[in-house]
Amino acid sequence: MNSPRNLEPKPTILIVDDTPDNITLLSALLKDQYKLKIATSGMKALQIACAAPHPDLILLDVMMPELDGYETCRRLKADRATADIPVIFLTAKIRPEDEEMGLSLGAADYIAKPISPAIVRSRVATQINLRHVRLCLQDQNRLLEHLVAERTRELVKMQDATILAMALLAETRDNETGNHIRRTQHYVVALARRLAAHPRFCSQLTPENIELLFKSAPLHDIGKVGVPDRILLKPGKLDADEFELMKLHTVYGRDAIVSLEKYLGGSNDFLRFAREVTYSHQEKWDGSGYPQGLKGDAIPIAARLMAVADVYDALISRRIYKPPFSHEKAVGIMKEGRGTHFDPDVLDAFLEVAASFRDIAKQFRDDEDEF
Known part of the structure; x- marks a missing residue:
């Protein structure tokens, strides 16, 4: 034989x-x-x-x-x-x-x-x-490269699932948000891709960083877990004192990311973006936002993108104190915030991709909403 x-x-x-x-x-x-x-x-x-x-x-x-x-x-x-x-x-x-x-x-x-x-x-x-x-x-x-790539894909999927689970956990305490985190992360990517060739943004909005923005965006409101139920779940608008407590969700979110960075002994681009969007997405271009009152380019780019995504989604979504606005009405309101609430170039990019925002809103709409 x-x-x-x-x-x-x-x-x-x-x-x-x-x-x-x-x-x-x-x-x-x-x-x-x-x-x-x-x-x-x-x-x-x-x-x-x-x-x-x-x-x-x-x-x-x-x-x-x-x-x-x-x-x-x-x-x-x-x-x-x-x-x-x-x-x-x-x-x-x-x-x-x-x-x-x-x-x-x-x-x-x-x-x-x-x-x-x-x-x-x-x-x-x-x-x-x-x-x-x-x-x-x-x-x-x-074979080893294939095994490493496969293992890396599995780890990335696990990390993405963990990030989404953390974000969803925060969202479960807010009965008005629905698919908010899914919509906002897609809005942010649409904006980032539109601005990727812009001289002011091209150095930061690389394909790799846009992917990290997509992954970090769902964490922008994780600080809400620290807001008392009587404020977070109040069936109506907040008074001035309550609003001051609500504003702390940005600080709570930032502190959570900072604690993670300390535990890891350092930071990386993903954690930096996560920290920026959690802490600064409520800042306004004219300096009237919170928690720091940052103005203009002092506001991180990731937070400026998230500000547009977050406000648009709030306008088109149903709230206990208001019905959902139409896409057209929301766009009109957003225009009024150019140069005051929003970075003018970011708002202009939003207007250019507004149709994509509407499509994203339809794809991830809450059951009761109509477009």
């Missing part, structure tokens, strides 16, 4: 030489252990080497008409399809500078003619084994 090893296909060697006697000699020497292909010119060698399946090793003469061995090797190494095929020069050019030339072109070995059968067999076997090891390592690396 044949062993699994015996069932493996023979490695393929391409012999390149314009002298028939040399080809006959090498063929007789190697045919029992290897599958052989023959080329009598450099051009023919390139054609055979480029065709799949590629040879596992090339034995290459140097002194050939038209395209010599050195140029043939140079072209093989310049082609991605053949660059990894080991090349052994077999040649009568045995000066040190000749061997140096061959090795500098990427050859794996250099054997002088007339050849020694034992040396040829040994060095051919060495290169075949090395190629086999390299291919095995490449396969293992690809």
Whole structure:
């Protein structure tokens, strides 16, 4: 019975030489252990080497008409399809500078003619084994990369689910928000993508940061877990004292993110965005917002985007003290806040993508709302 090893296909060697006697000699020497292909010119060698399946090793003469061995090797190494095929020069050019030339072109070995059968067999076997090891390592690396990528995807999904669960936990205490967090995170992305090429925003609104904004946006109201029920669930507008307590939800959210950063011993872009949107999404462009009264560019970009998303969604959503406004009415109200409540450029971007906001609102609408 044949062993699994015996069932493996023979490695393929391409012999390149314009002298028939040399080809006959090498063929007789190697045919029992290897599958052989023959080329009598450099051009023919390139054609055979480029065709799949590629040879596992090339034995290459140097002194050939038209395209010599050195140029043939140079072209093989310049082609991605053949660059990894080991090349052994077999040649009568045995000066040190000749061997140096061959090795500098990427050859794996250099054997002088007339050849020694034992040396040829040994060095051919060495290169075949090395190629086999390299291919095995490449396969293992690809497998490891796949496993790492798969594991990373699983971890990212788990992290995303944890973030969403935290946000939903905060939202369950507010019976008016519905799908607010889903809508606002999509609004923020629509705005960010529109502003990504804008000179004021392009350095921060990279594709990677937009993805982080999408993930951090649901956390903007997590501080509401610290607001008393009598205020959060009050069936009507808040009085001045109650509103002061409600405003603290921005501080509570910021403090939660800061505590996490301290626990981790540092921050990252995701946590920075999360901290910015939780703490500053109620700031206003003219400085009349809270909790810090920041003005203009002092307000983080992430918070400026969230401010537009948050206000639009509040306008189109049903509240105990008001019915949901139409998209058109909401847009009209938003226009009035340009340069006072909202960064003018961000508000202009909102107006340009307002139709997308309406589509997002429809996709994630609360059951009782109509558009």
